Amino acid sequence: MARSRQEPLGGAHQTETGDTDALPVSGFGHGLSLWSRAWDRLLRKRIAVGAMVILSILYLGGIFAPLLSPYDYNAQDFSTRNEAPSLAHPLGTDWLGRDQFTRVLWGLRTTVIITVTSVLSGALPLGLLIGTASGYFGGKFDNAVMRVGEIFLAFPGLLLVILLAATVKPRVVDMARALEDWGNFRGLVSSGFPDYLVVFGSLAAFAWVGMARLVRSQVLYLRQAQFVDSARAAGASTWRIMIVHILPNSLGPVIVSVSMGMGAAAGSEVVLSWLGIGIQPPNPSLGRMLYEYGSISILRQYPHLIIFPAAAVSILIFAWNLLGDALSDVFNPRTR
């Protein structure tokens, strides 16, 4: 296992820098792989480490929101409305007296779930699969994939996502209702599950294109590399060449684009909810909070309300962008 991973990685290093002592042909890794070297370089960047620490805090906070939140996100208390931060309510309370800290935490949970599902389980595998196949096989298949990709790119992204979310959602809700009736799934619709599914689906449907094009261009370049030729000469099968030799080598830029894509997905989820077609109240979402607190009358009276959801969203996106920036330095041989 370790052997098959290190072999192509040494190859990437060799093709990019012309460093000949890491020749991949033998298949025996020499000490550090490209991954551990990249990881070392990343850890030496203070900004990258900071971004990773912040991201872990935000993601852990979001995932464990049910355990961490001191209140119920929907518990209203009219005696404590629009309060400034205090010991009982560390981030204050909103216009229904709900605890802001709890709501921001649960809103983060929504955003965090959507970024992970739509990028890591949607765009990434789809883009990797389609991009690798398209670049490796070329010809008609490649042509078809690229043309379909162009159609997606010709759409204004946000408009397509809005259109998808607005038109597909009622059908998903219907299906969820039917599922509730058929099996014994109580509260599937009220849990907001269809909302999550629709937002995830429409983001993933759009995000695979960029990933596939990126992977394809990498594969096109790697396909002609010497270590692929030698693998072919050694009699490796197409699948082996694709999975063992080409795919791992194309991952550097992909990791950079995943990092940037996570920030973008977070932004899109918040936009959708901001527009009122994402996660529906009473399920807490940062986009909805920003919409409500961003109106001029609330801003005038309770400007403190908007600060925490805004901070949560911007820190999340900023941290992903910083990490992506650092990663692209790490993986780009020219900027070392």
Next chain:
Amino acid sequence: MFTYIVKRLLWTPFLLLAVSFITFFLSLYGPGDPIQVLLGQHRDPDVVARIKAQRGLDRPFLEQYGRYIWNAVNGDLGESIKFRGQPVGELLASKVWTSAKLAVVALLIGLAVGIPLGILVANKQGTALDPLVVSISLFFSSLPVFITAPFLLLVFVIWLKLMPSAGWAGDMADPRLLLPALVMALPSISAIIRLMRASTLEVLGQEFVRAARAKGLTEMAVQSRHVARNALIPVITVVGLSLGTLVEGAFITETIFGIPGVGRLAVDSLFARDYPVIMAMTLLIAVSFVTANLLVDIAYAFLDPRIRYS
């Protein structure tokens, strides 16, 4: 190169057809009936049937689509449903102008801030200023429009009381144009700084810059006449062509600031299921995206002789 351009141009109509088909399909099979939105709760089945027949909404899907495309090619984009029969073409034309003004001001702000900062940072490479400016600009470009907008409103309108909150008088001299334009410019400022920085660094390493310094030109003259002028070429090309991406920022910005432009129209028509307008909007944006992409590809090929299209 020539065959490449011809190929791309021949493919464009099919691309637009595909885009229009998907949009038409989604808006027709989506939930919510535009006639219901139009008539509100006082709808009468007879009236609904009459309006449907009048607008050809009772015909089969493909016939409706075919008719739409035929009319669109002949310059008739149909009539808005929400704005009671106003031709979509006219409706769009008035809004496009408003959005264009906003976009131009946003772009000018972006260039005016981004280019000098990019040059400055490139010349200070290796000092603390370089990473500082780059990361601050990255921070501002990470802020979504719906976060910067309320904060700018809070500071400039509520605390400093420098300008009225929102609205639109329709001319460039209106101070109310500045805030939304700034909101839209913020994301592009970072991109311009980084582009300008990279391209200035590349020019600074060239022989002719050393030659200009060697013949005793002042640093000002070297920077303005030799470095900036050459470094600007790729930046202007990319920025000029990325105007299309400003459209997305316009959706939210125009909605927040109450500006009657294309972005606001798009959001409004989506909620009103006013699909003749949605169709026209999507096509308009698709055309501009496709043209911009084509121009960028061609521009790159001319600027960078290493790129070959076959």
